[in-house]
C-alpha cells in the first residue's frame with residue numbers, strides 16, 4: 373500500500389484551519405476531480421477518494437482530534453470505514469454541495485455501518501482461575517425482526533421509485549457541472565416503502581437487549597478486551613453491523629491479591645513453628661494447601677506453593693501461591709509455659725520480664741525497676 377498522505381496536505385489547508393476553510397478546500401478538489409467530470413481517469417478518481425477521506429476525517433471533530441494526536445494510526449480502530457467512496461459520501465455531499473446545488477436533504481436511507489459498542493464485564497478471581505461461560509445483556513440497536521430490516525409493513529409492497537425509476541440516482545446540472553446525486557424521493561434506495569412497518573416506524577431498526585454468551589478465558593486480567601465481530605449495533609440499510617468489545621474487570625478478592633499470575637496471601641505460624649520448622653495448612657483459592665515452614669523462618673518471609681496461582685492465558689501452567697509468613701507471639705502464657713520460656717531465654721542469655729513483672733532479668737545483673 374502507498375504511504376498515506378497527510379490530510380491537511382491533501383486539502384492544502386493549515387492545521388488550524390476552521391470548518392469553513394476545510395469545507396471550501398474540499399469542495400474545490402471534489403469539483404476538480406469528481407469521477408463524473410473525469411470519466412475513466414484513474415488518477416482523478418484516486419485524488420477524489422483521497423480528498424474525500426481527508427475531508428471525512430477533518431470535518432468530524434472527534435476524528436480530527438484523533439488524527440491530530442496520533443496521525444493515521446489513531447483512526448485505524450475508530451470504526452471508520454474508508455473505501456474512498458466511504459459510507460458517508462451522501463452525507464458529505466449534502467453538506468458540501470447542498471447549498472451549491474439547491475439542496476437535496478441528507479439521505480436517511482444511506483447504508484451506514486452499525487456503531488461498535490463496549491461492555492465492561494466484572495468477573496471474580498475464581499472465574500478467572502477456572503474460566504467461565506459468561507452471559508451478558510447488551511442493549512443495542514438491531515435489525516427490526518418484524519420487517520426483517522426492510523422497514524415495510526408486512527404484506528405491503530416495496531415499489532420502484534417513480535422519480536429515479538429504480539436507479540437511486542438523479543442527475544443535476546449546474547452550469548458546466550453535472551453531478552449524479554442520490555435520488556431525494558427514495559433517498560437512493562430505488563424503491564419506496566408504501567406502508568412503513570409499525571414496529572420500527574419504517575426505519576428497519578429497533579432497540580433491543582441482546583443476550584450474548586462468551587467464554588472468559590482462564591488467566592485474563594483487568595483491561596483484557598474481547599472483540600466480538602458483528603455483535604455491535606446493526607447497520608442501517610444493509611450496511612454491516614459494528615463490533616462489540618467486552619472489557620474485563622477483575623474485582624478485588626478479599627483474601628488474595630494478584631500479582632501477574634501469582635496469588636498472594638498470608639499465613640500465621642507460631643514462633644515455635646517459625647524457629648523449629650513445621651508443616652501448616654494454608655487456605656488456597658481452591659481449598660487447603662500444605663505448606664512446609666523451614667526452620668528459622670522470619671516474619672515476612674515469602675514461601676511459594678508452585679502452580680497454585682492464576683493460570684497463564686492459553687497455557688497449561690499457572691503462577692504460584694505466594695504465602696507471606698506472619699510469626700505470632702503467644703499471649704496469656706500459663707505458669708509452666710512462662711517457666712519454659714524463661715529457661716529458653718536463660719539458655720540464650722536473653723533478658724526478659726520476670727514472673728512478677730516490672731524487673732529486668734537478674735541474670736544480667738540489672739536491677740532497674742523502671743521500664
Ligand SMILES: [Zn+2]
Pocket residue numbers: 516517518519520521522523524569570571572573574575576577
Ligand atoms: Zn420493522
Ligand SMILES: [Zn+2]
Pocket residue numbers: 533534535536537538539540541555556557558559560561562563
Ligand atoms: Zn428514487
